Amino acid sequence: MSHTLGVRQAQKQKTRQALLDAALRLLEEQSLSSLGLREVTRAVGVAPTAFYRHFRSTADLGVALVEEALGSLHPMIRTTVSTADDSGERIVRAVELIARHVEAYPAHVRFIARERHGGVQPVREAIREQLVRFAREVKDELAKDPQAQGWSDDDLLMLAHLYVDQMLITASLFLEALDAPREERERVTQVATRQLRLISVGRRHWLD
Amino acid sequence: MSHTLGVRQAQKQKTRQALLDAALRLLEEQSLSSLGLREVTRAVGVAPTAFYRHFRSTADLGVALVEEALGSLHPMIRTTVSTADDSGERIVRAVELIARHVEAYPAHVRFIARERHGGVQPVREAIREQLVRFAREVKDELAKDPQAQGWSDDDLLMLAHLYVDQMLITASLFLEALDAPREERERVTQVATRQLRLISVGRRHWLD
DNA sequence: CCATGCAGTTAACAACTGTTCTCTGGAATT
DNA sequence: AATTCCAGAGAACAGTTGTTAACTGCATGG
Structure with a gap:
């Protein structure tokens, strides 16, 4: 039943989680509406454009954080x-x-x-x-x-x-x-x- | 007792209030930590640097708004x-x-x-x-x-x-x-x- | 009436933003 | 083994930001 997802998707979810974690940390000292996408990717150590592979916008990321x-x-x-x-x-x-x-x-x-x-x-x-x-x-x-x-x-x-x-x-x-x-x-x-x-x-x- | 303040200070308080009003309006769709000083002055129709005559920062303006x-x-x-x-x-x-x-x-x-x-x-x-x-x-x-x-x-x-x-x-x-x-x-x-x-x-x- | 003070202007700065397009390397599929 | 797919990189864009400095004009106090 539970399919152990491939190396590919595993890496993806890993960086996705890294983005969420970094965002959550940055949000301790500011609010979501001032959180920049570059700010997040920089904290993770990934190119700004990589962000779009996971979220449409920081608002989208915010919704994921609510979940x-x-x-x-x-x-x-x-x-x-x-x-x-x-x-x-x-x-x-x-x-x-x-x-x-x-x-x-x-x-x-x-x-x-x-x-x-x-x-x-x-x-x-x-x-x-x-x-x-x-x-x-x-x-x-x-x-x-x-x-x-x-x-x-x-x-x-x-x-x-x-x-x-x-x-x-x-x-x-x-x-x-x-x-x-x-x-x-x-x-x-x-x-x-x-x-x-x-x-x-x-x-x-x-x-x- | 109540001294009707001069034309000078009256003008100043007027623009100060305009800044507060504009900020309050802008804050209906965002939060303070993303409110830019230029954004506020632009909405009032005043030079960005004029902001500093009234507030040290947008955080300072925020405290005034609380009051x-x-x-x-x-x-x-x-x-x-x-x-x-x-x-x-x-x-x-x-x-x-x-x-x-x-x-x-x-x-x-x-x-x-x-x-x-x-x-x-x-x-x-x-x-x-x-x-x-x-x-x-x-x-x-x-x-x-x-x-x-x-x-x-x-x-x-x-x-x-x-x-x-x-x-x-x-x-x-x-x-x-x-x-x-x-x-x-x-x-x-x-x-x-x-x-x-x-x-x-x-x-x-x-x-x- | 003249000298000072000060609210607001102008110009310029380095740094930062979101978004686009093109490219690449390696996993996934066949 | 050959092909497709796609997460992430890289570079470049037009706009934006906060802050500085030096200025101007006018109300104010002597």
């Missing part, structure tokens, strides 16, 4: 939300998971936070799509919870969006605190945890 | 939060106020949403400062509310940040829906209202 940053995140989201125990433990676990993810892929998180409202329309669109998918998935998991009895679909979806946005805000806060002293990072953890907790309280008493 | 976009917003925030009636009416009013503001100053809102996590550090910093100020002001207003009895300062501040972030998310949603049919905008209004309502419910039952 790389968010595409593999869906299973993680699902399992996080659906973790059974109802206590505050679940919230603590979720916040920790976000913190770990930011530590593991800071550049990806920065890219998403930056380009979500950035100056490149196709990239904004791609991010929006992924976040909508996230929200729908979260909603599906929430619907399974006994607590969701009596909730309308609309309300479940609005709660899901609230969670997704809160997740992104928290990730962004962890990102800013990455090089800060541990006490600062713990403060972020505490605030995020309590905000999620407050939302959960609101959720519990929504049907009054 | 313009958020500086005058503090009184509005305070009065909105402190509007007395406790019912859901206050939330509806707040959401409407956000919608109106987005309609009146879409470019400002877009700029803030875009550059909050954008590629220019001093601008990010300036926005962060203003948002922290907002949060502190909201907290002060919340503290006056009888509902805040028994709340710690930390919890009040975390709630205030939650409100401020939610305000920005809502503004951004209204922005995306600006050219959409009215039904779409009303959907945004409904979702935002319910999210705020859910947070309020959580707030009411926080001390259980």
Whole structure:
């Protein structure tokens, strides 16, 4: 089934990935709309024209980066939300998971936070799509919870969006605190945890 | 007291404002880190070198734009939060106020949403400062509310940040829906209202 | 009224950008 | 073994960028 692709295509994907990696690094200090194609190829050590073999433009590369940053995140989201125990433990676990993810892929998180409202329309669109998918998935998991009895679909979806946005805000806060002293990072953890907790309280008493 | 400034300084402030206006317009389709100084002066119809009479760099101009976009917003925030009636009416009013503001100053809102996590550090910093100020002001207003009895300062501040972030998310949603049919905008209004309502419910039952 | 200050102009600079066309070497196909 | 294909190189293009220096004209303060 799985065909080990030839030397040819392997090399191609290798430089393609090198372009993505270089771009992601360069994007830590600027935004996509100012990222030059030559800048990227120079960082990789490849001719400027080679860029066109992989992407039509830097915007196109940006869309690919969205896929790389968010595409593999869906299973993680699902399992996080659906973790059974109802206590505050679940919230603590979720916040920790976000913190770990930011530590593991800071550049990806920065890219998403930056380009979500950035100056490149196709990239904004791609991010929006992924976040909508996230929200729908979260909603599906929430619907399974006994607590969701009596909730309308609309309300479940609005709660899901609230969670997704809160997740992104928290990730962004962890990102800013990455090089800060541990006490600062713990403060972020505490605030995020309590905000999620407050939302959960609101959720519990929504049907009054 | 108020000294009507001479013809000289008046002209200067006029071109300075023209530069800010032109930049804001150009920033609707790109981000600050890709905004060129020549681009701005060309749009105003002034020599590139004239730029330096007003700003050290485009980043500097960006910081000035933050001031313009958020500086005058503090009184509005305070009065909105402190509007007395406790019912859901206050939330509806707040959401409407956000919608109106987005309609009146879409470019400002877009700029803030875009550059909050954008590629220019001093601008990010300036926005962060203003948002922290907002949060502190909201907290002060919340503290006056009888509902805040028994709340710690930390919890009040975390709630205030939650409100401020939610305000920005809502503004951004209204922005995306600006050219959409009215039904779409009303959907945004409904979702935002319910999210705020859910947070309020959580707030009411926080001390259980 | 005259001298100073200063907002804005003009010209020039080296460096950089995206895109085109042509070419090449080696893997892939037959 | 001969042929096709194609990722990447190389060179050249017209335009753009930020920054410098020396200037001009006019409002301002003495």
